[in-house]
Amino acid sequence: MKTIHVVAAIIEKDGRVLATQRGYGDFKGGWEFPGGKVEPGETEEQALVREIHEELDARIVVDRHLCTVDYDYETFHLHMSCYLCSLAEEHIDLIEHTQARWLDAATIDSVDWLPADISVVEALKDQVL
Numbered sequence: 001m002k003t004i005h006v007v008a009a010i011i012e013k014d015g016r017v018l019a020t021q022r023g024y025g026d027f028k029g030g031w032e033f034p035g036g037k038v039e040p041g042e043t044e045e046q047a048l049v050r051e052i053h054e055e056l057d058a059r060i061v062v063d064r065h066l067c068t069v070d071y072d073y074e075t076f077h078l079h080m081s082c083y084l085c086s087l088a089e090e091h092i093d094l095i096e097h098t099q100a101r102w103l104d105a106a107t108i109d110s111v112d113w114l115p116a117d118i119s120v121v122e123a124l125k126d127q128v129l
């Protein structure tokens with residue numbers, strides 16, 4: 001099975017994290033952390049900064065690695081590295097996503113997370129929120 005290497009940015013602000021809803025593709029409607037595929041020659045941090053600029057028109061600071069998830073979807077294997085990040089400036093714009101929500105410990109389970117994200121949410125509850 002094909003493996004895809006993805007990075008996800010868990011953007012934190014005031015005890016909450018940013019969740020975004022996918023606007024296109026097979027997982028349309030599912031909730032995730034913004035990010036995307038690492039391109040050849042890029043480090044994970046470079047990919048994160050590029051993806052967040054493309055998807056949210058935002059600049060981030062990458063603070064630390066939280067966890068790496070390996071998950072078998074039906075048609076591919078996902079290898080996803082998740083980093084805690086903060087916004088370098090307040091502004092965000094939803095360029096590819098349909099909605100965004102800032103979620104805290106009480107609301108983190110209120111959205112329909114993509115299957116691979118369930119364990120990331122558990123790590124957040126244990127360590128961050």
Ligand SMILES: Nc1nc2c([nH]c(=O)n2[C@H]2C[C@H](O)[C@@H](COP(=O)(O)OP(=O)(O)OP(=O)(O)O)O2)c(=O)[nH]1
Binds near residue numbers: 006
């Ligand atoms: N960004 C992101 N992708 C996730 C998460 N959870 C999860 O299963 N995925 C999956 C969905 C996609 O199959 C894959 C990410 O690929 P993508 O299609 O968004 O990557 P990309 O932005 O480079 O997109 P593209 O140019 O290929 O359209 O990872 C998550 O929390 N964030």
